[in-house]
Amino acid sequence: MHESLRSRVSAPLGWALDPTPADNARAQSIAVAVLRILLGLMWLYNVSWKRAPDFGEDAGNGLYKFTKYAVDYPVLAPYAWVTDNLILPVFPVFGWVVLIAETALAVMLLTGTHVRLAALIGLGQSLAIGLSVAYAPHEWPWSYFLMIGAHLVLVFAVAGRVLGTDGVRSGHTSGRTLGQVWAGLAIVTGGVSLVRSLDDPVAARGPLLGDSDPSLSLGAYNLVGSLVLVTIGVLLLLGVRAAMSRTLLLVAAALGLLAAASLHAQLGFTDPILGGNPTSAAFFLSVAVVALLVGRAPSHTATPSGAAPTSRPESDQP
Template identity: 55%
Template sequence: MRERVAGSLAWLTAPAREPGRSQDVGFLVLRLTLGLMWFYNVAWKRAPDFGEEADNGLYYFTAYGSEHPVLPPWAWLVDNVLLPNITFFGYLVIAAETAAAVLLLTGLWVRLGALVGLGQSVAIALSVMYAPDEWPWAYWLMMAGHTALLLGASGRWGALDAARAEGRLPGRQALVWAGVATVVALPSVVLSLDDPLAARGPGFNDPDPSLSTGNYNLVGALVLLALAALLVLAARAGDPDRTRTLGLAAAGLGALAALSLHAQLGFTDPLLGGTPSSAAAYLCLAVVGLVLARSRRTA
């Protein structure tokens, strides 16, 4: 026990220079944390007016960039470009934050995801950094975290980038994502049995810790389970052609589910229930399926 404690203290105080698994795990934790941040952040972006009529949501927080200016040119941009075109701007924000969430969580094109997240972090900082009750260091930390992912070897472990670099099938990642989808879907299935079209997630959509897994009704949860099954079958198929077919089926179903949500949110009750975060979840599974389909090797 004493030797173990001494070894831990030695590791903590040694020069942090050596590469290895601990560095990979550190980048994994940072990447997933930032990905989950964007995954939750996109949930409250409400089309089509993004809070303009009610003076809340994205419109409300964007207006802070003019009311509490950080940079005069940005304040001018908010007043003259962003707020007058909030619908177009809102959909751009959803696209950027969804891309950051999907790429960072799946570990596909991690550097691109980090760059998108860094740009969005800068935009948010310029809008709200000087607003009441805001903590400027939160935004410096967001920018620093994305910079670390952008410049570091942050796709070496638990990422689709690692499988792509090694020319192997991302079977393990596919099984992990299938497991996550199943865990999220099953409570929604049970809770929605009495009202199949009511969006009732597993209770993880909590604004206090700002965490979410998305919301789903019975139909949406069954789509999650179907995606999970397709990923498992594709990962275990053994035959490259069968893996490609099943992977493409997962990619198509996930993309269609995400697009259907965005087409209906703000206009009607979505067939799948859910929020923009739910759409991001479907896209994560679609991306995993697409990488499976495009993998050249099955081992």
């Protein structure tokens, strides 16, 4: 009995201390997928305060304030010069570039789409942010070192294999499973927002699903936006369950793209019909990307335990 108890205690400890643990492709894929999703959620929240059309230039706040920190609290003199002489004079254009880049990062990382490309973009964006604000008051430079390191891991990892469209294309993830996960997420998000908006259904911006304290949000939606999101989720769910109906999936994707486009066309100019923010637009785009790519993917059966379905080498898997 004592030997059995000792073995139960020593086995996990031995695994943790083993300098040459056995490779576990499935566990590694799950671990880097978790890192990918966390980074995607970070960028998803980060776009919420990137507001067109001037991105805070007139009021001296928002993205303009943090970009100007590169000049006020320079980390690298050449970067400060570039910011002062090339970026700030055309700041609204720069703001749109940042918004597009960070929206793409959120969508690609959350959906596991072309993850290595997303990681390279995230690496550059993390470096640019660090060079802008690392020396500013109340900032922690290690935040940006860690952001750079996390994206560097994804450049060389296979992070889209689990619950990602990269995995669907390579045959490691079931398209039906991925579609059902995202459909459920859209339906729950829209349903919760729908309930929260009942007391003020025509509010220009519906309640956030999440809070600013943990810096986690899946967007803001009014009654109309909530209903649109639920509808997209239902169409996605029906599409993947009805023998991967491409028609339903394309309708879901088109509706998601239109919802995101309408938000970007209205935000900063008028009250959006869907009561959303840039994070809402990125979330709509994420669901649309899943619906579109799942519908276009070849019919694969996910292989067990992370095994490669073809003779392609591990490093070449998306």
